[in-house]
Amino acid sequence: MSRRYHVYSLSDPSKAQRIVGEIGKMDGVKKVDISEDLREMDIDADAAEFSTVMDRVVNICNKVSYGCEVKYKFS
Template identity: 60%
Template sequence: MHRSYRVYSLSDRIKARKIQRELVKVDGVKTVKFSEDLKEMNIEMEAGKISAVMERAVNICHRISYGCELRYKFI
């Protein structure tokens, strides 16, 4: 399952790479990609693990880049 999220208050690419490396280690996550402007993140994950993955993603983003927020992007 593929989900897109708006990313707010992510300051630089180094932090984005750290977030990406940690998220790929989360159970159920297949791939994580950020847009060029760091304002969107796409996560491919197993369908049954969406809520667990997103809880971890929010915590990881906030810990690495203080104030960073994720919001689901409705298409």
């Protein structure tokens, strides 16, 4: 299952790479990518584990970049 999220308060590309690296190591995550403008994140993960994955994603983002928020992008 692939979903796209808005990313807020992330301005450092090195922090974005760190976030991608940590999320990519999680069980159930197939692919993760943050756009070059640091405003969107695409996550592909197992549907059965998506809720658990997203709880950890929010914590990782806030830990790496204080104030960073991730919100689902409705299309």
